[in-house]
Amino acid sequence: MTTIEVKRINRSKVYQMIYEKRSISKQELAQELHMGLTTVTQNLKALEEDGWIHRTGYYESTGGRKAQAIEIVSNARTAIGAFILRRSILLVALNLYGDVIAKKTVAEPFSATEAYFQFLGKEIMRFANHVESNPDRISGVGIAIQGILSPDRSKIQYGKLLQHTGLNTADLTRYIPYPCFTEHDSKAAAFAEIWNQSQLSDAVVFLLNKNLGSALVIHGEVHQGKSMHSGTIEHMCIVPDGKPCYCGGKGCLETYCSAESLQNQIQGNSFEAFFQSVREHDPSSNAIWEAYLSKMAAAIRNVNTVMDSDVILSGFLVPYLTTEDLEFLKQKITSLPFFAERDIHIQLGKHGEFAPAIGAALPFVRRTIDEI
Template sequence: MNEKSITTITLKKINKKSVYQYIYEHRQTAKQQIVQDLTMGLSTVSQNLNVLEKEGLISRDGFFESTGGRKAQVIQIVPEYRIAVGVGILKNMFHLAAVNLYGEAIAEETVAVPFAQSDAYYDGIASSLESFLDRNGYDREKILGVSIATQGIPAPDGESVLYGEILHNTDMKLADFSTRIPYPCRLEHDSKAAASLELWNHPEIESAVVFLLNRNLGGAVITNHKVHQGLSMHSGTLEHICIDPEGPECYCGQKGCLETYCSANALEAAAQMPVKEFFPALRAGNDARLTEIWDAYLSHLAYAMKTANLLLDGAVIVSGYLAPYFKEEDCRTLLEKVDAASPFPLVREQLLVGTHGQYTPAIGAALLFIEEFLQSEF
C-alpha cells in the first residue's frame, strides 16, 4: 500500500469518527448542522451518514419542526448498538446492570444469592447473566463485555483480588469469571467503579473525594479527571479513616474506622431496622431516637468529609446505596457540620449526591467497556 492510500484510509476513518462523535454529543441533529459545524463537504457528510446508518450505528427517524424550508431529518446514534454489563458482587446478593452507549442503565436486577468462593457460585453468576440477557432480549453480538465490581481490591494487572477482608475473596481470580462468561471480562474495585460513574455524570469535575455509602463503606479519589488508583491500588479507601481509636472493631482489625459509623450496615445496626424502613420512619419525624441516630451519622460523615477536603480541595460526592435517600436538608446539615469544624468552608456546589443507589458500582464498572468502545476506531 502506498503512502497516499494509507492517508486516505486514515482520513476516511477520522471523518467517520468525527461525524459519529458530533451526533453522539448533540443527541439529535440534522445533516445541514453537521456540515456547518464540522466544516465538512455535504457529499462527505452524506457518505459518512450512509456508512454509519448501514452499519447500524445511527438512525434517521422523523423530522424536526419546519422553520420555513424543507423539514430536516432527525439524526441520532443508536444507543443500544453496543451494551456493556456490570455485575456488582456483595456478601448476600449480586446486582446486574446493562448500560448503553450513553452510559444509561437500561436494565437492572438483584439476585439474592450469597457470595461463596465456589464453582457453584461462579456457575450461578454465569447462568444468571445469560437469563438476564435473554429476559431483556439482548443480541449477544452487542455485548462489549462484562465488568465484575467486587468489594476486594484487585491487583494492578486486574487478574486477581489482593485484599478482600469483607467477602474473604482474597483468592478470587478474573479467571473464575472469564472461564465461564463468554464475553470479555474485567475485575474492578467497587468503590473505584462507583467513582467512574460519578465522573461520567459530572465530566466537569477535575478532582473529588467519593464516599460510597454502601452496605460496607467505600471511597475513591478523583484527580485530573481520573480515578486515582495508587501504588498498591488502595487510594481513596477512606472507610478505614479512624474516627475514634476506642471505637467499635472494624473488619480490618482496627478500631473506630469510618466503616463502623457510616456504612449502611452500621446505620442499620444503630437503628435496629433495615435502611428501607429507617428513612420513611425518620422522615415521619416523630421518633427522637431515629433523629438522633441520623444526626450522629451525619456528624461522623462530616468529620470525614472535612478531613478529606483538607487533603483534596475539590468536590465531595456522596454515592451508592444511601445516596438517593439524602435530601437537601441533609446536605445543608452536612455542610454546616463541616463548616463548624474546618477553616475552609465547603460550598453547596461542591457537594454532589449520586442517583444510582445500590447499582452504582455495577453501572460504573460496565462504563469502562463503553468508554473503550467510544474511544476505539469502529
C-alpha cells in the same frame, strides 16, 4: 496519512458529533465539523448501513426543505454490569449513552467456589439474553467486587469482606463468554457518578452501601494509586481505639458510617421505618442519625485538608437523604474556623446501590464509542 486513515477519522468525527449532540441534521454536521456535504453524506450512509445511526424524523422548516434529524442507535450495543456482594448479585444493562435499560437483583451468597463461578456466569448469560437476543451486540461484562485488585487486575490482593484474598479474577469470568473487566466497587461507583459530569475535575466519592466505600477523582479520572489502594477513606480512623473494624483496626469510618453499622443501631427496623421516624423528629432516631452524619462530616473535613474538592454521596443510603441532611453536614463541616470559609459542594449520586454495577459496565460503553 493514508486515504483509509482519513476516512476512518472522518467516520469517527461524524459519529462522535451525532453522539454528542444527540440529534442533528446533515447540514449542521457539515457546519460543526467544517466538512464538505459530500463527505458527510458518505459517512452517514456508511454509518447507517452498519446500524450505528438512524433518521428519526424532520426538523421544522426554516423556509426550504425540512432537514432530517439524525441520531445514534442507542441500543446498537449493550454493556452488562454485575456487582458482587456477600449475599446478592446486582445486574444492569446499559445502552450506548450509559442509560440503564434493565436491572435485576439475584439473591445468592458469595463463595470462592467453582459452583458459584458457574452460577454467576449462568445468571449473567440469562440476564444478557433477556435484554439482547443477539449475542454479538453485547459489548462486554464489567464486574464490580468488594476487594482491592492487584495492579494488573489479575488477583484480589485484599479481600477481607468476602474472604477471597488471592482469588484470580479469571475465576470470576471463566463462564462468561464475553470480554470482561473487573473493578473495585467504590472506584466503579465513582466512574458511574462522573460519567455525565464532563466538567467535574476533582471529587471525593463516598459509597454509602452496607459496607462503606470511597474513591478519589482527580482531573476527571478515578485515582488508583501505585498499589491500587488510593481512596480507601473508609479505613480512616475517626475514633481512636473505637469499634473494631474488619480490617483489623479500630475506630474506622466503616464501623460508624456503613449502612450495616446504621442497621445495627436501629434494632431490626427497616430503613424505611427508621427514616420515616427521623423525618417525624423522633428523638431516639434523630440522635442516631445525627451521630452518623457527624461522623461523616468529620471524615469529609479530614479528607478536605488534603484534597480540597467536591463531595459525591453515592450508594444504598442516598435515596433516603434529603437537602436537610446535606445542610446539617455542611454546618458540621464548617463549624470549625479553619473550614468556615470553604465552599464544599456536596451532591447526591444518581444511581443508588446499582452504581458499582453501572460503573463496571461503562468502560465497554466508552470503548464501543471510541472504536466507531
